Amino acid sequence: MKKPRSAALLDRAASIDRTSYEPAYMQLVNILRRSVASGVFRPGDQLPSEAQLCERYSVSPMTVRRAINLLADQGVISTAQGRGCFVKPVELGAAAFHLAALQDLFSDRETTTVKLLETRILSADERIARKLGIVVGDRTVYIRRLLSTDGVPAFYHREYLIYDPKRPIVEAEMEVTALRGLFSGTGETILKRGDLSLEAAILTADEARLLKATSPTAAFCIEHLFYDFDDCPISWGWFICPSERLRFNTQVGISGSITTRSGVQEK
Amino acid sequence: MKKPRSAALLDRAASIDRTSYEPAYMQLVNILRRSVASGVFRPGDQLPSEAQLCERYSVSPMTVRRAINLLADQGVISTAQGRGCFVKPVELGAAAFHLAALQDLFSDRETTTVKLLETRILSADERIARKLGIVVGDRTVYIRRLLSTDGVPAFYHREYLIYDPKRPIVEAEMEVTALRGLFSGTGETILKRGDLSLEAAILTADEARLLKATSPTAAFCIEHLFYDFDDCPISWGWFICPSERLRFNTQVGISGSITTRSGVQEK
């Protein structure tokens, strides 16, 4: 078995500032992250043991442990009981594209408008019935919306809702605020969970016309199936957004960034 | 201010099994997750205070704290100092599509083959030079690969590598194992970090022919820019994958699932 490069030396200048508002465990996380980012520790290297870190930075084992756990959660290191902590190499499979990009499209601005294109009662065909867990012929509400920011069409939304006169979901669901709340997690909601699926698609002629896009245009299509608290499907639909108006960006590996309470920020 | 629905009652049957291999904090995470999933706690509800949880489940404050932190990390609850812990509503913006789906395309199977379509030295034009941080005319290595699983073309990869005779990256980079290792995080790598960008695209005639796809076909295009340990770009390229051969799936909200050490699993 290959002997891993071991901890040559820690950044001797770095230490925990007890007067800082920043918690000790977070300072330690950032110290170790910087050590990895600057090449003091390379992929495969073994980190100093927890006991060594305790002594070096004058913190208790629980504080070191917390920093170690955070780094492991962030995918920076891997831990192996009885062996040690090791710096992980870059892993492309660990990358994730966050839907927050789509959220930002309209939820940050005050200039978002929703145009209701169509709302009507529709009898469920076999395909809809199967998805929503109802029987063919049951009534659903078919909704088509166009969301624009600053007057530019951003995305097009089609949705089949279960029609239930006992539940006032139709009115609430059609509002702008309902969609905004859905993305930002604010406001009331009767949804417990949802399954999402992302695919690439080519806009149909109708979609291209609505979205004021040149045809043919590539687009993202986000299919959603939402469930209520009884785990019954209540909404099936798609968000369609031209690729040129939405980019998913992410990073893998360690950059020279620091970690804050709310995530990772650029330096 | 609206009074939140408070903790009516915890699942009285649930308790921490001290003989279980499963740590106490993880058992507590799952107990609380199930409470949310089953509707005992609804979005907006306040959870029992940490002190109450300590007493109810006979664990120390640190153990409760750890469970609380995990649930907050998972997006199940939000915490507010001085006020309490509250169940978060479904937030579409919190959804993330993981590239592990692409990784599975070939890394799980033994039947993955890489066909090198082209490898040649290329003088950098203005566009390439800007991306790779070199000057126009500098030599780069242009590589085109086709990755197939079970004989079916899965994705097409084009890449510009910085040509550096001092660094044996060219040989290593061209191997199948290099790509596999890149996705799975195994093997040696000289990459420190990478920026990724996902867009939807329509296959060109050439791409459709190579990928044996009908034209026109929608595809995912994952642009990547990799950096070495000196933070210098060394590789710029694209993975192109027909949408019909790759779907990104994810969930938002709480399902009736349990959490394990490695993430979230279906029940």
Place this chain on the structure above:
DNA sequence: AAGTGGTCTAGACCACTAT
């Protein structure tokens, strides 16, 4: 003032790995 979450201590014991 009382209650809440947030941090931290200084150990303890266990399971696992390497020598």
Place this chain on the structure above:
DNA sequence: TAGTGGTCTAGACCACTTT
């Protein structure tokens, strides 16, 4: 056997919010 990570205790003190 020694060293490692993994869990856990039983408090302490602080900052913040609500009453």
